[in-house]
Amino acid sequence: MDRVGANFDRTISMIETRLQANPLPIQYPLNSEESFQDVIDIIDSKVWRFTNDPDSGPKEIPVPDSEKARINDLRHSLIAKIAEHDDEMMVAYIEGHEVKPNDLKKAFDSAYNILKPGGNILVLDVPKESSYAMLYNLAMVVKSWDHQLFRGIKPPNVYPIEFVLEANWRTTEEKVELLKQIGFTKFAFAQTLTRHPRYSNDAVEQPVPGYDRGDYVAIQAEK
Numbered sequence: 758m759d760r761v762g763a764n765f766d767r768t769i770s771m772i773e774t775r776l777q778a779n780p781l782p783i784q785y786p787l788n789s790e791e792s793f794q795d796v797i798d799i800i801d802s803k804v805w806r807f808t809n810d811p812d813s814g815p816k817e818i819p820v821p822d823s824e825k826a827r828i829n830d831l832r833h834s835l836i837a838k839i840a841e842h843d844d845e846m847m848v849a850y851i852e853g854h855e856v857k858p859n860d861l862k863k864a865f866d867s868a869y870n871i872l873k874p875g876g877n878i879l880v881l882d883v884p885k886e887s888s889y890a891m892l893y894n895l896a897m898v899v900k901s902w903d904h905q906l907f908r909g910i911k912p913p914n915v916y917p918i919e920f921v922l923e924a925n926w927r928t929t930e931e932k933v934e935l936l937k938q939i940g941f942t943k944f945a946f947a948q949t950l951t952r953h954p955r956y957s958n959d960a961v962e963q964p965v966p967g968y969d970r971g972d973y974v975a976i977q978a979e980k
Contacts, residue, residue, distance in 0.1 A: 885926035941978035
């Protein structure tokens with residue numbers, strides 16, 4: 758989002774039109790290009806501010822009043838769309854209970870049910886076998902980014918420690934196996950962030966095919 762011409766809404770529109778997919782954003786940027794530094798978490802209704810200081814982690818900041826309505830609308834839209842294909846979530850949604858769509862297999866099941874035959878799912882994530890995930894798992898063990906083990910090696914703009922402590926990283930093979938069990942076929946892969954994490958922001962990287970060296974991997978599969 759810090760590149761010239763970056764546009765989040767246009768990217769979502771392109772996914773819909775070019776891939777005939779049904780993207781459900783769980784985060785969106787508050788700004789773009791040179792002013793990009795804030796990311797809004799739709800599920801938790803939080804805003805995280807990132808800096809260029811590699812020794813300073815992201816900080817939670819107050820949600821701007823101008824964004825509260827959009828966050829609420831996007832969160833309800835996300836939950837309602839998934840709830841269409843999940844009876845338990847539908848009941849919780851209708852009754853006004855808190856909904857936490859955090860089960861990966863259930864999410865894949867819902868995506869499969871939503872898609873028409875020939876439709877595609879696009880799964881983008883940090884795989885467990887990647888350098889970033891190894892750092893995140895270490896941070897999970899020591900419960901902090903301030904530990905001496907990260908001195909001089911922590912990449913800029915890491916995920917907040919609160920997020921890391923709740924995360925459950927899976928390998929690419931595990932995600933592929935789950936997708937296959939549900940019925941997805943015709944897999945294709947793309948990867949980026951192939952530099953050491955400490956230097957991943959030093960140059961723009963275009964995605965390349967495969968998943969054997971990227972710290973961020975996209976899996977595309979067909980129903």
